[in-house]
Amino acid sequence: MRNAPAPNHNGGFYQRDRAWHPPAFTPNYKTSVLRSPKHALLSLNNTLSEMTGPVFGHAMLGELDNDLIRNYATTGDAIGPRIIVHGRVLDEDGRPVPGALLEYWQANAGGRYRHKKESYLAAIDPNFGGCGRSITDEEGRYWFRTIKPGAYPWPNGVNDWRPAHIHFSIFGHAFAQRLITQMYFEGDPMIWQCPIVMGIPDKAAVAQLVAALDREATIPMDTLAYKFDIVLRGRRSTMFENRMEGN
Amino acid sequence: MVQSLSRLKESPSQTAGPYVHIGTTPNFIGINHVYAQDLGLAPCPAAAKGQRIIITGQVFDGSGAVLRDALLELWQADADGLYPGRGEHRGAADPNFPGWFRQPVDGVSGIYRFETIKPGAVPFIDGRKMAPHVTLWIVARGINIGLHTRMYFPDEAAANEADPIFTRFELRARLATLVAARDGEEDGVPVYRFDIHLQGDKETIFFDI
Numbered sequence: 001m002r003n004a005p006a007p008n009h010n011g012g013f014y015q016r017d018r019a020w021h022p023p024a025f026t027p028n029y030k031t032s033v034l035r036s037p038k039h040a041l042l043s044l045n046n047t048l049s050e051m052t053g054p055v056f057g058h059a060m061l062g063e064l065d066n067d068l069i070r071n072y073a074t075t076g077d078a079i080g081p082r083i084i085v086h087g088r089v090l091d092e093d094g095r096p097v098p099g100a101l102l103e104y105w106q107a108n109a110g111g112r113y114r115h116k117k118e119s120y121l122a123a124i125d126p127n128f129g130g131c132g133r134s135i136t137d138e139e140g141r142y143w144f145r146t147i148k149p150g151a152y153p154w155p156n157g158v159n160d161w162r163p164a165h166i167h168f169s170i171f172g173h174a175f176a177q178r179l180i181t182q183m184y185f186e187g188d189p190m191i192w193q194c195p196i197v198m199g200i201p202d203k204a205a206v207a208q209l210v211a212a213l214d215r216e217a218t219i220p221m222d223t224l225a226y227k228f229d230i231v232l233r234g235r236r237s238t239m240f241e242n243r244m245e246g247n
Numbered sequence: 248m249v250q251s252l253s254r255l256k257e258s259p260s261q262t263a264g265p266y267v268h269i270g271t272t273p274n275f276i277g278i279n280h281v282y283a284q285d286l287g288l289a290p291c292p293a294a295a296k297g298q299r300i301i302i303t304g305q306v307f308d309g310s311g312a313v314l315r316d317a318l319l320e321l322w323q324a325d326a327d328g329l330y331p332g333r334g335e336h337r338g339a340a341d342p343n344f345p346g347w348f349r350q351p352v353d354g355v356s357g358i359y360r361f362e363t364i365k366p367g368a369v370p371f372i373d374g375r376k377m378a379p380h381v382t383l384w385i386v387a388r389g390i391n392i393g394l395h396t397r398m399y400f401p402d403e404a405a406a407n408e409a410d411p412i413f414t415r416f417e418l419r420a421r422l423a424t425l426v427a428a429r430d431g432e433e434d435g436v437p438v439y440r441f442d443i444h445l446q447g448d449k450e451t452i453f454f455d456i
């Protein structure tokens with residue numbers, strides 16, 4: 001093969017390390033028992049059906065989409081500790097993923113979701129909807145402003161509580177990178193007592209979901225900040241391609 | 248000692264949980280002031296080329312109960328077998344076809360419903376044609392990592408037989424789980440019924456892609 005041009009990273013995606021993710025069946029998280037496939041997953045080399053993915057343009061974003069303190073508010077700011085969450089979306093080779101759509105949702109400062117199935121007695125905040133979205137810039141960066149969500153009880157064991165968390169849905173550049181995860185907060189002792197978190201086998205993998213308090217990104221006298229980087233699957237480069245080009 | 252490859256690890260998945268709608272389809276659950284419309288929820292634009300179809304079904308757990316809190320995403324090629332968005336290098340797809348749709352199942356019946364067009368065939372890695380199919384991704388409370396599957400068409404028997412997945416002998420007994428059932432039509436639009444079984448005798452084939 002010629003020694004040029006430079007390899008481009010448009011091959012198949014690195015195989016997902018299933019031991020790093022929670023397995024489907026995590027019996028301490030009871031709902032997983034009947035919702036976990038029992039057969040082995042069918043391994044499939046990436047085809048165009050997985051190596052392609054939808055594009056979301058910055059034009060679809062509203063001005064307040066990344067400001068949960070204001071984007072639902074009518075009579076004043078949402079109540080709670082004001083925080084900025086920021087970070088980068090990277091791939092497994094450390095390259096930024098620009099143009100990634102992030103959707104995030106969370107409970108209010110009291111731990112209450114705005115959802116008809118929610119039954120926790122904590123008060124609804126009339127000025128807090130609980131959702132927002134961003135698209136990463138050329139360097140893979142995103143940021144949003146919100147209030148720190150509260151912990152909440154949930155029906156699993158009779159006394160199980162979720163640590164404070166923010167849910168994230170991420171679209172990278174291909175459907176193979178599609179991911180939903182949750183962000184936790186540095187220093188929260190409840191992380192290590194949560195059946196959903198503890199479904200992740202490796203403590204280092206859990207740590208990857210814990211956002212760091214980032215004093216340098218705070219706004220003095222205004223808003224604390226947490227840094228949360230997200231890593232999507234990397235992809236093989238085509239240094240020596242042994243399959244038909246164009247397919 | 249050895250040099251470090253210094254790669255990062257993919258962020259581990261966590262369940263979408265019961266409140267996934269808040270972040271993904273807020274208008275669907277009555278959070279109406281934030282986004283003008285829910286992303287991916289609109290039916291396929293009328294201007295898209297191709298045979299219009301409806302894909303509908305339910306998601307079942309291992310006890311046979313219907314999930315009422317699942318969210319499905321659909322990703323497919325256009326009528327000519329070209330993908331919109333990123334990663335398609337064979338040509339430009341139909342500009343009126345988004346390729347990606349998202350639907351929460353109904354909160355009571357658990358039924359999901361996509362109004363789209365029938366995709367064209369897309370080549371496999373080795374150049375053989377794959378049979379026309381759509382990719383589905385399922386998330387819900389109790390699903391720790393999103394499940395990928397494919398739906399193939401019952402009226403494409405010959406193409407299905409030749410599809411590289413369908414020729415994998417070890418799957419013979421379960422391949423039917425990937426093929427929708429034709430379920431009549433609505434106003435002349437063919438309806439395909441595709442139920443997804445997370446577990447049990449009829450467990451759907453899910454992919455590690």
Ligand SMILES: [Fe+2]
Pocket residue numbers: 107162165167264266
């Ligand atoms: Fe939650």
